[in-house]
Amino acid sequence: MKLYIAEKPSLGRAIAAVLPKPHKKQEGYIELGNGDCVSWCVGHLLEQAEPGDYNDSWQQWREESLPMVPEQWRLKTRKGCHKQLMVLKKLIGQSQQLVHAGDPDREGQLLVDEVIHHLKVPKTKQQAMQRLLVSDLTPAAVTKALSALRPNSEFSSLSVSALARSRADWLYGLNMTRAYTLQGRKVNYSGVLSVGRVQTPLLGLVVRRDKAIEQFQSKAFFEVLAHLQTQDKEPFSAKWCPSEACQPYMDEEGRVLVRKLAETVVRRIDNQPGKVTKVDRKRKSQGAPLPYNLSSLQIDAAKRFGFSAQQVLDIAQSLYERHNLITYPRSDSRHLPKQQHGDAPQVGAAIGNHCSELSQGVTNADFSRRNRAWNDSKVEAHHAIIPTSKGGSAKLSADEAKLYQQIARQYLLQFYSDYRFDETKVEVEVAGGKFAAQSKVPVDLGWKQLMPQKKQPDSASTSNKPGEAAEEQSREHQTQLPHLEVGQSLHCLGGEILDKQTQPPKHFTDATLLAAMTNIASHVSDPKIKAILKETDGLGTEATRAGIIELLFKRGFLIRQGKQIRASDSGRGLIDSLPEIATTPDMTASWESNLEAMVARQFSYQQFMGQLEQTLSQLVIEAKGHIPESLRGVKAPTKRKFKGGAKRKGRSKTSAGTKAGGKGKS
Known part of the structure; x- marks a missing residue:
């Protein structure tokens, strides 16, 4: 049998x-x-x-x-x-x-x-x-x-890697959670201070962003626009490019901080002749974005529909298991096997059947087209999330229909031509100063014709931050250019100063926090750690990111204010209590690098666990000698009081479990 x-x-x-x-x-x-x-x-x-x-x-x-x-x-x-x-x-x-x-x-x-x-x-x-x-x-x-079917032995290294991660999460989560919870009681903090390999660096990311916003000091800077016209009275505008001589009046990002300098430039160029010194005109093309993996789907769905990461995962799981309308949703791949290309017409027919909004998109698709999405070398155990060829009718909820349409559209994009446009960059000299302008003119919309039109922001979502209107104005000035040639004479009608203010970083949202997790290398300064993180899948995995974010909310370390995600007092107190290695992605980067090497059979289970046990011993010693003053007077986020050894309910796909009283989910 x-x-x-x-x-x-x-x-x-x-x-x-x-x-x-x-x-x-x-x-x-x-x-x-x-x-x-x-x-x-x-x-x-x-x-x-x-x-x-x-x-x-x-x-x-x-x-x-x-x-x-x-x-x-x-x-x-x-x-x-x-x-x-x-x-x-x-x-x-x-x-x-x-x-x-x-x-x-x-x-x-x-x-x-x-x-x-x-x-x-x-x-x-x-x-x-x-x-x-x-x-x-x-x-x-x-x-x-x-x-x-393939021999199961081919996949044994996957199992060993997952087992090592499970045991390591148990060791790290349990010991660090108990160590810091016990120390927290010494300053009368009554809650459980859950520490995990992934959840804590993620919380640290939010805490540091919150602090950066609070500590941010805005400063004024100034840009100058030259309003120009050709001999045929064709108007356009170009932005001043400060020379090296202006550096004493600029910040490290090249922004002019002294208004008098900008005023001097405006006076010098008023009613002066100009000349085109450089024209760079190129026809460019842009291929369709790849089909979704889970994180990219979660990010786009958060931006478009306001869905949380967990909502997207739950809806996608329903589309997969209950309706059989999409492929495996926990995928980390954005590519497809070449053999799947032959199914495209049937998949397209299913899309037209289940989503009338995309029926015209299916009709216009060229299913013989094969782009970079089909790449066997980038498909391992699973491929990108795409619609299935299942026909018939499906009774989808409103949210299921939205997410299915998002996945289906992304798949159809692969069968459309590249978006092509003409990009022109020009440089102009006026009164010895250099000014630059650029424009993009669509030639062939290609796949972009399938993209939904962006809604104009309403008054509730429009920011009133200083300089934002000027920013939009500056962009508008650079969108249209007349035909220009090198040496062409121009006339400057006058200059205009754009008063701007430097802006603080923005609080995280569901979309930007997920993006930060998938591109965690951009939030690290150490070149060695950055290099490691670029080779990994980011902070957490496709299957765990949504759960980790939700866990931090459940434990009261993260809170929502509208669309913004912020750290609670408990979350901030915990991060301020921990050593830096526990609150940054550095350690988990090293873990993930070794776990991936284990999958490739280039690193052993014994090496991994041996290194972890040494690090853990040192961290526990450090915890025992540290009193978390940052938690003194902070009220625990839940009424549940800590009792030594008390068990708490929790469930996870990982063997490590999720019990806050000990088994901290990574």
């Missing part, structure tokens, strides 16, 4: 649907017409054991117990999962062949592998286990996946 083990029931049912009938639905599995069976996990059936399961003395939260490092790691059955685990144990014992059908990512690989190891499946059966990679729950896609 062949046993297929899916990650969850919905995937199990999708697999069974294309396998031999008749089916017999049993409790916890489906028996197929040929005697094979399809069963499933329900997410993680197992989780890391609690500290008290290892050592009675670890049950209570005491400084002398830290750091807690298990000699032999243990897993235990998650609450409510014992029955399904026993179903799998029985079926595995009866089977001759196992097929691993976890989700196509690190966590999905570990989820089934850990059950196999926990149930002590014989080595010979483990070595013969096959891997089924399903990223699209439509029958055609599942059938294709079933014809391409």
